[in-house]
Amino acid sequence: MPVITLPDGAERAYDHPVSGADIAADISKSLAKKAIAMKVDGELMDLDHVVEKDAQVALVTRDDEEGLELIRHDAAHLLAQAVQALYPDTQVTIGPVIEDGFFYDFARDEPFSTEDFEKIEQKMKELVDADLPTRKEVWPRAEAIARFEALGEHYKAEIIRDLPEDEEIKVYHHGDWYDLCRGPHLPSTKHIGKAFKLMKLAGAYWRGDHRNAVLQRIYGTAWANEKQLKQYLHRLEEAEKRDHRKLGKEMDLFHLQDEAQGSVFWHPNGYTMWVELEAYIRRRLNDDGYVEVKTPQLIDAKLWEKSGHWGKYSQNMFVVPDDVPDTVSDGATFDPDAKLMALKPMNCPAHVQIFNQGIKSYRDLPMRMAEFGCCHRNEPHGALHGIMRVRQFTQDDAHIFCRWDQIAEETKKFCALASSVYEDLGFEDVRIALATRPEMRIGTDEEWDRMERVLGDALTDAGLDYEVLEGEGAFYAPKLEYHLRDAIGRSWQCGTLQLDPLLPERLDATFIDEDGSKQRPVMLHRAILGSMERFIGMLIENHAGRMPLWLSPTQAVVTTITSDADAYAQEVAEALTKVGLRAKADTRNEKINYKVREHSNAKVPAILVCGGREAEERTVSIRRLGSKENRTISLDQAIDELVKEATPPDLR
């Protein structure tokens, strides 16, 4: 005889087993209508699940966060059902809930087209209107496999075969159609509602493995109501407006072209941002005890062989024969025996070379060696993305050579610096991950325990939350990853800290310890911005192009109302330039409206308008980007204000 405890603490005793629907009906009519599932002792269940023992029960409605997930999950099933109704030759596979929606992967010989979406959505809506009830069955394993195989659903059969032996094989029926699923599901298709939309079509490998068949993935979004759906679509539109590729063009920051695919042409505006950012991070590194170096771009393949990169990554390196090519014919031919050089894909082996010059003492450690290192990696073509993922990039790279007992301290120091930099640069949504031992690895479990613990503890000591990415570490050591989000919600790795005992070993780095013995240092590979290119992309998107004054390519434009004030405007612009501000005078024969609009669109943070009055009084009318107001203040005051704001955050 179950006693049901509700979330508010109220208890209801029943003299018979009760379903969620019964409990809801018991509480109120409206709840009976709204409830779509329930939680029993914290576990999500179908609403018709029967509770036989005492339990904590919470009813889930479509307005709950969990309710929304269930809607999306059901929408995925609905999509599969609609697709199979329209295209019977299609096999279903998996269809999980993802952020803001869901997808479903289908196997079908003929490709889908986004033009099919309308038809599929129509069918989905018909199925919602049909209000097909949900019914769960548990099938014996062998029977389930046989039945799905008989239907030609080989992927489903494979999924069942791979389920753990003790797992119940649950099959959910929505009317005549059914699908293997762990559930729970809404009571009927009506509850899904119609606030969904199919979004995009893409190929995806079965089980995420590129050696497997490519399935056709349909992405959709689903919400509790139309209003939420509209808001979401609007959010996407807004996000598009802050896309760094679009803003890069509009603000004349950089461009990309076919002849240098994956490498950035930085225009004066964009490079100004680069220079400011680089200067900033250089100061931060200096203050934290780093020394800066510069190492070669082209390095003999022999060194890459020694470091181990050649064996693992030569496919992704740009290799150049050290030979004068024969260009008599159209192409260029090289001596097949020519020595091979490679454009460096990373800086670490070169840094070890510097470390290895002379004899190092324990007194030299920790040695923090930084380089704005320009690296080349031959990335897969499909991976390239604006300036976020490129083939030539510059890292704010550094390697810390230290003793094992210094790792914790150095990691803590790094975490503090990274947090401070992200804060200075205006990033709030920073996720930290600890990537732990992968399946293929070297070293003993004890060593991995120790390394993972050192990094985890350093984060905890620094008061930082982090998630664990199981098995995502490098094959020789775990690493920390700092992920920032772009405008469309995509996550990019920027900062990283990686423990590396292997490379010093391979390249024979040593130091003389206190007791006079020769020891191996350990290396910490670390970056905060990651790649300058990617980070500037993130900055652009994070600020929607409205950069803080210190990073703005043009900080102020001085513009005139009539040509009478031209001379004064020139004088103002010169005064601003003289104190180090990036200012321009705009004395074109255009109306003030036109000029204000143009400079606002170009995202110039400050427009200083000068007319006859200002010239006479030696004032400026200052208008800040994003504000419709303007203030008339003295030139001195304006300069003062702008200079203060243009000071980089670390120098304030």
Next chain:
RNA sequence: GCUGCUGUAGCUCAGAGGUAGAGCACUCCCUUGGUAAGGGAGAGGUCGAGAGUUCAAUUCUCUCCAGCAGCACCA
């Protein structure tokens, strides 16, 4: 690299089997206007590259290249 889509003026895009159009930007002229587009004129394109079908291709077909979305990859 894989799947699907796209490629027309500097930018955003329209168009059609008979060798191209708009708006903005650009150049020149008029306009001296107080805070988000004043008016007029002009210039600008081998329609991504190559091959094929056709009397005729930028339009149809194929191959390649690049971009976009996702997947895989990311030392």
